[in-house]
Amino acid sequence: xxxxxxxxxxxxxxxxxxxxxxxxxxxxxxxxxxxxxxxxxxxxxxxxxxxxxxxxxxxxxxxxxxxxxxxxxxxxxxxxxxxxxxxxxxxxxxxxxxxxxxxxxxxxxxxxxxxxxxxxxxxxxxxxxxxxxxxxxxxxxxxxxxxxxxxxxxxxxxxxxxxxxxxxxxxxxxxxxxxxxxxxxxxxxxxxxxxxxxxxxxxxxxxxxxxxxxxxxxxxxxxxxxxxxxxxxxxxxxxxxxxxxxxxxxxxxxxxxxxxxxxxxxxxxxxxxxxxxxxxxxxxxxxxxxxxxxxxxxxxxxxxxxxxxxxxxxxxxxxxxxxxxxxxxxxxxxxxxxxxxxxxxxxxxxxxxxxxxxxxxxxxxxxxxxxxxxxxxxxxxxxxxxxxxxxxxxxxxxxxxxxxxxxxxxxxxxxxxxxxxxxxxxxxx
Amino acid sequence: xxxxxxxxxxxxxxxxxxxxxxxxxxxxxxxxxxxxxxxxxxxxxxxxxxxxxxxxxxxxxxxxxxxxxxxxxxxxxxxxxxxxxxxxxxxxxxxxxxxxxxxxxxxxxxxxxxxxxxxxxxxxxxxxxxxxxxxxxxxxxxxxxxxxxxxxxxxxxxxxxxxxxxxxxxxxxxxxxxxxxxxxxxxxxxxxxxxxxxxxxxxxxxxxxxxxxxxxxxxxxxxxxxxxxxxxxxxxxxxxxxxxxxxxxxxxxxxxxxx
Numbered sequence: 001x002x003x004x005x006x007x008x009x010x011x012x013x014x015x016x017x018x019x020x021x022x023x024x025x026x027x028x029x030x031x032x033x034x035x036x037x038x039x040x041x042x043x044x045x046x047x048x049x050x051x052x053x054x055x056x057x058x059x060x061x062x063x064x065x066x067x068x069x070x071x072x073x074x075x076x077x078x079x080x081x082x083x084x085x086x087x088x089x090x091x092x093x094x095x096x097x098x099x100x101x102x103x104x105x106x107x108x109x110x111x112x113x114x115x116x117x118x119x120x121x122x123x124x125x126x127x128x129x130x131x132x133x134x135x136x137x138x139x140x141x142x143x144x145x146x147x148x149x150x151x152x153x154x155x156x157x158x159x160x161x162x163x164x165x166x167x168x169x170x171x172x173x174x175x176x177x178x179x180x181x182x183x184x185x186x187x188x189x190x191x192x193x194x195x196x197x198x199x200x201x202x203x204x205x206x207x208x209x210x211x212x213x214x215x216x217x218x219x220x221x222x223x224x225x226x227x228x229x230x231x232x233x234x235x236x237x238x239x240x241x242x243x244x245x246x247x248x249x250x251x252x253x254x255x256x257x258x259x260x261x262x263x264x265x266x267x268x269x270x271x272x273x274x275x276x277x278x279x280x281x282x283x284x285x286x287x288x289x290x291x292x293x294x295x296x297x298x299x300x301x302x303x304x305x306x307x308x309x310x311x312x313x314x315x316x317x318x319x320x321x322x323x324x325x326x327x328x329x330x331x332x333x334x335x336x337x338x339x340x341x342x343x344x345x346x347x348x349x350x351x352x353x354x355x356x357x358x359x360x361x362x363x364x365x366x367x368x369x370x371x372x373x374x375x376x377x378x379x380x381x382x383x384x385x386x387x388x389x390x391x392x393x394x395x396x397x398x399x400x401x402x403x404x405x406x407x408x409x410x411x412x413x414x415x416x417x418x419x420x421x422x423x424x425x426x427x428x429x
Numbered sequence: 430x431x432x433x434x435x436x437x438x439x440x441x442x443x444x445x446x447x448x449x450x451x452x453x454x455x456x457x458x459x460x461x462x463x464x465x466x467x468x469x470x471x472x473x474x475x476x477x478x479x480x481x482x483x484x485x486x487x488x489x490x491x492x493x494x495x496x497x498x499x500x501x502x503x504x505x506x507x508x509x510x511x512x513x514x515x516x517x518x519x520x521x522x523x524x525x526x527x528x529x530x531x532x533x534x535x536x537x538x539x540x541x542x543x544x545x546x547x548x549x550x551x552x553x554x555x556x557x558x559x560x561x562x563x564x565x566x567x568x569x570x571x572x573x574x575x576x577x578x579x580x581x582x583x584x585x586x587x588x589x590x591x592x593x594x595x596x597x598x599x600x601x602x603x604x605x606x607x608x609x610x611x612x613x614x615x616x617x618x619x620x621x622x623x624x625x626x627x628x629x630x631x632x633x634x635x636x637x638x639x640x641x642x643x644x645x646x647x648x649x650x651x652x653x654x655x656x657x658x659x660x661x662x663x664x665x666x667x668x669x670x671x672x673x674x675x676x677x678x679x680x681x682x683x684x685x686x687x688x
Contacts, residue, residue: 061523064448064449065446142457
């Protein structure tokens with residue numbers, strides 16, 4: 001067994017190189033560790049003393065892949081603390097920006113990070129030699145997501161147009177309407193993508209997950225709703241910490257989350273889909289059915305197909321917003337700070353992202369808590385590995401190693417881990 | 430004539446958010462073309478195939494915050510003909526360098542239940558504090574077009590065409606009326622390095638310094654302008670302390686206003 005100092009960026013918790021250690025003795029898995037070594041960056045600590053207005057720009061830097069998720073969770077938490085809520089077109093614009101991120105992130109993961117596994121390539125560039133049309137299509141859809149983020153947010157990585165209360169500037173009607181045709185084309189392309197992903201070969205593997213996601217009365221969830229689970233939990237976001245706890249464990253500098261009374265749980269596309277199937281568009285539902293998906297998918301390897309369903313949904317949702325967009329009277333609502341505490345949650349592409357802030361009467365941060373999706377999935381990822389290895393001990397070492405990597409990449413845990421930076425040691429006594 | 434082998438590119442990550450590496454994958458229109466002209470020998474974010482050095486060009490993202498990383502960067506330097514740092518973390522220590530102004534021991538208790546599991550340096554430092562760097566590309570995040578320009582320049586043995594002037598110059602070039610003069614918004618544009626194409630002023634907000642200090646910034650004059658606009662010392666400290674808080678001119682200016 002190799003030992004090394006393992007480090008995880010506490011807040012991103014999802015970046016950098018990861019390592020897996022699986023120990024097998026007498027055909028029994030005796031130890032499973034998913035190590036993510038990334039230095040802590042201490043966001044929660046130095047956020048103290050910052051003014052509320054700076055928070056969305058600062059927390060965005062936790063993750064370059066899903067900065068909008070951090071901005072949205074921050075804004076919702078602070079707005080909830082101050083008891084003010086932007087609505088109407090501002091809310092729609094936020095959803096559009098977030099759809100842009102989902103489109104970019106999901107398309108990146110599906111085409112560049114995950115599909116090569118199923119087709120046996122080291123990377124998408126090698127895959128592009130045999131599947132040029134498919135990779136180019138993936139890049140085209142990804143680019144459209146980035147373009148939407150650039151129009152609404154100013155740039156695709158760390159958008160600058162988001163503020164507590166709304167936006168600094170509203171995009172013009174002409175700029176938004178310009179996306180209607182490209183989105184219609186992307187909708188057709190996303191259907192093709194979904195159909196292609198449905199033809200991949202999936203290992204025969206299912207887990208009895210406890211799914212957790214947001215659920216909204218009428219919409220597929222993005223920034224609002226209650227926290228619900230497949231084992232009956234249904235709570236407002238403000239009660240999240242009463243039911244979920246984080247613990248620090250030796251082999252990862254991330255904090256593992258557990259659901260009280262349950263233990264490991266799963267967040268992300270599989271969970272959102274299982275708990276909100278009825279909120280998908282009719283097209284997304286029918287294409288999911290054609291792709292052979294049940295209303296609840298328990299095979300984590302099929303996450304790539306579920307992600308493609310969500311990609312289609314995000315494109316349709318973006319199209320709906322673009323078609324009905326009118327420039328809001330004012331791009332933001334004024335905030336009045338007060339001594340308060342507020343929590344916010346949004347569905348990052350990888351699952352629920354929880355933020356909670358305590359602020360003083362002038363709006364300075366006294367205390368911050370941030371729980372990203374990947375730390376919530378970490379326990380479940382280890383459980384998946386354990387079960388998968390136990391069921392596949394007869395596989396040759398190289399193949400099993402790759403499949404274990406894939407079992408982690410199913411979660412799109414972070415761009416680095418999800419892209420082939422996982423070192424696996426299987427020790428057999 | 431012997432066939433020339435393709436230049437070998439490697440991409441490395443230290444403490445960071447991954448956004449600057451992602452910029453490379455965000456070059457959707459150019460990605461396949463770039464990949465055709467170079468050998469991507471090591472890029473964990475994009476490929477499972479990780480080849481050993483030597484590398485023609487290494488792109489380094491992130492700052493040094495652990496003893497292990499302080500070692501690792503030396504090996505990368507030895508293996509690389511050219512080493513280019515990309516983004517505010519790698520060039521100035523990044524947003525996580527905000528720890529440098531506090532006692533890091535207190536941070537453990539804020540963030541982690543079991544501090545003794547963690548080994549981390551008290552400071553977050555730029556790559557150039559540890560090894561020789563051939564070129565620094567600024568930004569939080571970097572501008573992806575500038576990244577392509579820098580890569581292209583080094584692969585063709587020429588100097589990159591990247592301007593060291595201020596964001597103000599970019600504002601003038603794109604014709605945005607000055608938000609500080611016309612609207613009374615605090616703006617770091619006069620002391621901030623160009624590269625974003627003066628994005629924030631075009632979105633009706635002041636520059637907040639993503640690209641760090643320009644070549645010869647007059648930060649004292651910037652602060653006195655802020656004071657005239659009614660900003661307090663505490664506001665000025667926070668303005669200079671974000672993604673490039675430990676870039677020298679910004680660090681010194683913020684310290685000058687600390688009580």
